[in-house]
Amino acid sequence: MITVHHLNRSRSLRILWLLEELELEYRVVRHERDATTNLAPPELLALHPLGKSPMIELDGRMVIESGAITELLCARFGQHLLPEPGTDAHIEHLEWMHFAEGSAMTPVLLQLYTSRLGDAAAPLHPRIQHQLESHFSYMEQSLRPSGHFVLDTLSAADIMLSFPAEIAMRQGRADALPGLAAFVAANRARPAYQAALARGGND
Numbered sequence: 001m002i003t004v005h006h007l008n009r010s011r012s013l014r015i016l017w018l019l020e021e022l023e024l025e026y027r028v029v030r031h032e033r034d035a036t037t038n039l040a041p042p043e044l045l046a047l048h049p050l051g052k053s054p055m056i057e058l059d060g061r062m063v064i065e066s067g068a069i070t071e072l073l074c075a076r077f078g079q080h081l082l083p084e085p086g087t088d089a090h091i092e093h094l095e096w097m098h099f100a101e102g103s104a105m106t107p108v109l110l111q112l113y114t115s116r117l118g119d120a121a122a123p124l125h126p127r128i129q130h131q132l133e134s135h136f137s138y139m140e141q142s143l144r145p146s147g148h149f150v151l152d153t154l155s156a157a158d159i160m161l162s163f164p165a166e167i168a169m170r171q172g173r174a175d176a177l178p179g180l181a182a183f184v185a186a187n188r189a190r191p192a193y194q195a196a197l198a199r200g201g202n203d
C-alpha cells in the first residue's frame, strides 16, 4: 500500500492525481498548513528532515520530491505515461520534468518571498516579472496542438507542469496564455483530477 502525505494547497495534488490516473489503491494522510505562517506542520518534520510535501511511503521507504515520485510511480505502474527511452520525446520528457521544479518554480518562489519585503523588494520586481513571463510563455509556446506537452495524450510531464500552470492562472494570466488556460481546464475536467481533489480535501 502506498501512503501519500498530502499538504493542503500544495504540489502533492500532482501525486494524488497521478495515483488516480493509474487507478492504484493508496492511503492519504492529510496535513494542514499553519494558518499564520502558511508553512507545513511540524509532524512532517518528524517524517523527513525537510518537512515538505509530497512525501510517499512505498515499500517501507519514504520518498520525497514530486518529480522523483512521479518518475518512480510511472516506471513501476504507469509506463504509458512515459515516452519510449531513446526517443526525442524522452529527451523532452526529461527537460520538462526538471523544468517544472528546477526552472518554473524559481521566479514563483522569488515573487512569493519578496512580496513580504514591501518597498525594499521593488528593485527586484522587474526581473522577477520578466522571468515569470518568459517561463510561462515558453510553456504556452511549447504546448502541442493536442493541448499536451511531450505526447499527444496525458503524460508524466503534463502532471508535473500542471502546478506552475495553475499558478499562472491564479496570477490572472489566462487571457495572455490561452493555451495554458485550456491545458488547466482540460486537466481539471479529468475524472481522476477531480477524484484527487476530493481525496486531498478539495483544497
Ligand SMILES: N[C@@H](CCC(=O)N[C@@H](CS)C(=O)NCC(=O)O)C(=O)O
Pocket (backbone or CB within 6 Å): 007, 009, 010, 011, 012, 038, 039, 040, 041, 051, 052, 053, 054, 064, 065, 066, 067, 101
Ligand atoms: N521540489 C519539491 C518541493 C516541495 C515543497 O516545497 N512543498 C511545499 C508545498 S507545495 C511545502 O511542503 N511547503 C511547506 C513548507 O515549506 O513548510 C517537490 O517538488 O516535491
